[in-house]
Amino acid sequence: MISGRTLAQGANCESKMSEDFFKAASSCHLSKEDYDLLGLSDGKNILLKNEFGKTVLSPRVDDGLRKGIVFVPMGPWANILIGPDTGGCGTPQFKGVEIDIEATNSPIMDIRELFGSVQRAEA
Amino acid sequence: MMVEDAICSFCGCLCDDINVEVEENNVKRVRHACRLGSSKIMGHERIRSPMVRKDGELKEVSYQQAYERAAEILLAASKPLLYGWASTVCEAQKKGILLAEEVGGVLDSTATVCHGPSVIGIEEKGLPGATLGQVKNRADTIVFWGCNPAEAHPRHSLRYSSNACGRFTPEGRSAKRIIVVDVRETRTSKNADKQVIIQPGTDYEVISALRMLVAGKGDVVPDEVGGVAKKELASLAQMLLAAKFGAVFFGLGITHSRGRYKNIDNALSLVADLNSHTKFVIMPMRGHYNVGGIGQVLAWSSGYPMSVDFTRQAPYFNPGETAACDLLAKADTDAALIIAADPASNFPRKIVEELAKMPIIQIDPYENPTTLLADVVIPSAIAGVEAEGTAYRMDGLALRMRKLVNSSYPSDEEILDGILECVRSLRSAMRMQGGA
Numbered sequence: 001m002i003s004g005r006t007l008a009q010g011a012n013c014e015s016k017m018s019e020d021f022f023k024a025a026s027s028c029h030l031s032k033e034d035y036d037l038l039g040l041s042d043g044k045n046i047l048l049k050n051e052f053g054k055t056v057l058s059p060r061v062d063d064g065l066r067k068g069i070v071f072v073p074m075g076p077w078a079n080i081l082i083g084p085d086t087g088g089c090g091t092p093q094f095k096g097v098e099i100d101i102e103a104t105n106s107p108i109m110d111i112r113e114l115f116g117s118v119q120r121a122e123a
Numbered sequence: 124m125m126v127e128d129a130i131c132s133f134c135g136c137l138c139d140d141i142n143v144e145v146e147e148n149n150v151k152r153v154r155h156a157c158r159l160g161s162s163k164i165m166g167h168e169r170i171r172s173p174m175v176r177k178d179g180e181l182k183e184v185s186y187q188q189a190y191e192r193a194a195e196i197l198l199a200a201s202k203p204l205l206y207g208w209a210s211t212v213c214e215a216q217k218k219g220i221l222l223a224e225e226v227g228g229v230l231d232s233t234a235t236v237c238h239g240p241s242v243i244g245i246e247e248k249g250l251p252g253a254t255l256g257q258v259k260n261r262a263d264t265i266v267f268w269g270c271n272p273a274e275a276h277p278r279h280s281l282r283y284s285s286n287a288c289g290r291f292t293p294e295g296r297s298a299k300r301i302i303v304v305d306v307r308e309t310r311t312s313k314n315a316d317k318q319v320i321i322q323p324g325t326d327y328e329v330i331s332a333l334r335m336l337v338a339g340k341g342d343v344v345p346d347e348v349g350g351v352a353k354k355e356l357a358s359l360a361q362m363l364l365a366a367k368f369g370a371v372f373f374g375l376g377i378t379h380s381r382g383r384y385k386n387i388d389n390a391l392s393l394v395a396d397l398n399s400h401t402k403f404v405i406m407p408m409r410g411h412y413n414v415g416g417i418g419q420v421l422a423w424s425s426g427y428p429m430s431v432d433f434t435r436q437a438p439y440f441n442p443g444e445t446a447a448c449d450l451l452a453k454a455d456t457d458a459a460l461i462i463a464a465d466p467a468s469n470f471p472r473k474i475v476e477e478l479a480k481m482p483i484i485q486i487d488p489y490e491n492p493t494t495l496l497a498d499v500v501i502p503s504a505i506a507g508v509e510a511e512g513t514a515y516r517m518d519g520l521a522l523r524m525r526k527l528v529n530s531s532y533p534s535d536e537e538i539l540d541g542i543l544e545c546v547r548s549l550r551s552a553m554r555m556q557g558g559a
Contacts, residue, residue: 002306002323004375005275005410010133010159015167016468016491053472064308069323071307075468076492082471087383089243090235090430090446092471094379096306096323115467115495121480 001048001070002095003078016075017111025075026108028101029062034070038103047104048072050097053080056106070101076114130524131160132210132507134276135409135517136255136283148528150508157277163508164527170490170502181500186533186541192499193460193484194545198553200458200482202434203228206447207464209237209411212512212524215535216413216420219462220433222543227434229456231447232417233410233464234429240378241407242418242428243442244387251394253370253404255282255518260289262404264366266302268390269326269376270408273310279408284372285314300362304329305376319359324381325349329356330389336360337396364400371405378407406518412507415515451477460484460542462535463506467492486538503535510534 008024015021028046038059040046046059048070055077065071072078074094081099082092126143133156143164144152153161173189174181184192197203205223208216209232223230234242258265265284272279280286288295296314303312304319312318321329329349336344337360346353363369371394377386390405397403409415418428425431427440430447443449447466450456451474458481467475468491478496485497488505504510509530515521533541 002376003379004271007158007274007277010275011162013465014163014489014491016465016489018167062307064312066307066320069306076472076475079468079470079475080472084448084452084471084473086443086446086448086452088443089240089384090231090442090449091239091378091383092236092448092474093381093383094236095376096380111492112495115492118467118476118479118496120496121482 001072001078001081001097001099003072003074003082004095006073009073009075022110025073026057026077027060027073028057029060029065029071031065031067031069032061032063033067034101035059035061038101040103044103045106045108047102047106048081048099050081050099052083055080056104056108058108070099076111126525126527129527130507130514130522131156131164132412132505132514132524133160133163134412135415136276136279137412137514137516137522138278138282139522143527145528150528159277166505166508167489169488170494170500173502174500176498181497186501189499189501190538190541190545191549193501193542194549196458196482196484196499197222197226197228197460197542197546198549200226200228202456203458203460204447204450204456205230205460205462206466207233207462208417209233209414210463211506211535212413212510212514213416213420214512215462215506215539216417217424218536218539218543220421220424222539222546223431223433225543225546229430229432229434229445229450230421231430231445232414232421233469234414234418235442235446235448236469237375237410237414238378238407239429239442239446240384241373241387243384244391247384247388248391248395250391251398251404252406252518254520255516258370258404259283259287259292261291261368262370263292263298264300264302264362264369266304266363266369266371267311268304268371268373269380270372270374271305271309271311272372272408273314275374275410276408280314284370300366302359302362317359317362319351319355322350326377326380326386327382327389330386330393332356333360333363334389334393334396337364337393337400363397363403366401366403369397369401369403371403372408373405374408409517413514415517415519416513419515419519448474456481458482458484460486461493461497462486465491465493467496486535488532501538502532503538504530504532506535510536512536
């Protein structure tokens with residue numbers, strides 16, 4: 001998996017609580033070949049998981065991607081799958097992350113649900 | 124009223140030809156800006172009032188009450204993290220450094236989850252750089268490596284690089300050779316003369332192969348490197364050598380991948396090698412409009428460009444130890460002031476979970492996931508739209524951002540001043556109590 005900027009994600013990155021940001025950042029782009037292989041018919045979502053967590057996203061065919069590579073717009077949905085290790089340079093590895101993918105009927109969490117489970121300590 | 128030639132405060136291009144139509148102190152229309160810049164200048168729904176969390180809920184308070192609570196949190200912490208700084212002006216950054224010194228904290232910028240590896244690579248090797256004006260006027264060969272300006276810096280190609288018409292490049296795109304190296308086809312690669320698709324995480328190997336080919340040592344290069352045939356790499360090396368003035372622009376595709384700062388180190392060496400044959404320059408595609416500025420302000424204030432620890436007698440810098448993600452991952456910080464950034468969205472989830480465990484002060488015009496975790500929320504004027512100040516373009520050129528509309532919100536600089544004042548009076552009250 002690689003994560004990064006898209007026009008729609010960037011245009012809504014200062015309105016992250018909006019529906020537009022949700023649409024822009026909770027998707028997973030993949031090749032037509034992978035899309036067909038996973039049987040992602042209309043309405044089915046895609047589950048991405050690895051040792052750091054799992055996230056459900058909406059699949060989008062992207063002809064620019066080769067088989068075996070998926071692209072997720074940068075943001076809180078993608079970052080569930082990013083490890084905390086910085087390799088001694090301060091920067092986590094946001095790209096080239098190994099993940100497993102499968103089709104799912106589970107819904108996509110909205111931004112408030114996504115952070116609802118984060119435990120906050122009372123100051 | 125039309126504000127002409129305003130500067131856009133979205134990305135590191137700092138486009139300075141934006142026309143903004145203002146009616147009754149509201150932005151009505153934005154001309155010349157890309158979709159990203161236009162969205163930024165037009166604005167979104169704002170945080171209405173300062174807030175402090177009580178019994179688990181954010182409750183509206185006055186600015187003074189919010190400053191006082193922020194000062195209490197910062198002074199109670201043994202090593203607060205002051206993070207963000209990329210989407211605000213240098214004057215606010217300067218105040219932030221003063222605050223970090225006063226409270227004994229670590230100041231880090233969003234560069235550490237962005238071009239931090241570039242900063243480290245440049246420290247190792249130096250930067251054969253240029254201004255974007257030089258690239259526009261002279262470059263006949265442009266390489267975009269691991270970046271997609273068509274989506275991240277949409278006007279870069281037209282104003283400065285592939286499609287720009289300059290003094291010695293009057294024919295624009297038709298007389299230039301454009302090369303894109305990436306792990307995928309992008310909107311940027313659709314405009315390329317040559318596209319090289321590499322396997323993810325092989326930038327270092329591919330750059331090393333190109334260095335060998337440029338040095339005339341192609342015999343040591345294997346038949347395939349990073350999924351690319353040697354023949355294709357040889358043709359790419361020939362294109363680079365044939366340039367009269369070449370420019371490499373690189374993005375997070377290379378800084379965020381396996382190898383990180385070593386990739387940049389190697390890319391800088393490739394450009395240094397090319398300069399034995401022709402003229403070549405290289406530049407990181409900086410994302411937030413003033414992420415370059417915080418690097419500059421920190422460097423002239425402390426000697427270091429990011430991740431600066433002010434808890435010791437002298438500034439200390441050791442990314443991997445003092446960078447925001449490392450501090451949080453190792454629970455080596457106990458409070459956070461977040462300004463002009465949204466780490467809850469942009470940090471790895473495991474690190475966000477660590478961040479949430481400590482008191483958080485947020486200074487931002489907009490609600491975002493960091494607000495959901497914050498204990499003190501202080502809404503600010505939008506720097507570059509509602510507050511003036513200085514910003515550094517991706518090539519290091521300092522530009523003055525004008526105020527386009529008036530705002531009832533205080534600027535980042537005024538907010539930091541307010542917190543600083545409370546820190547000083549609270550500390551002197553604590554000293555007096557201690558003395559008594």
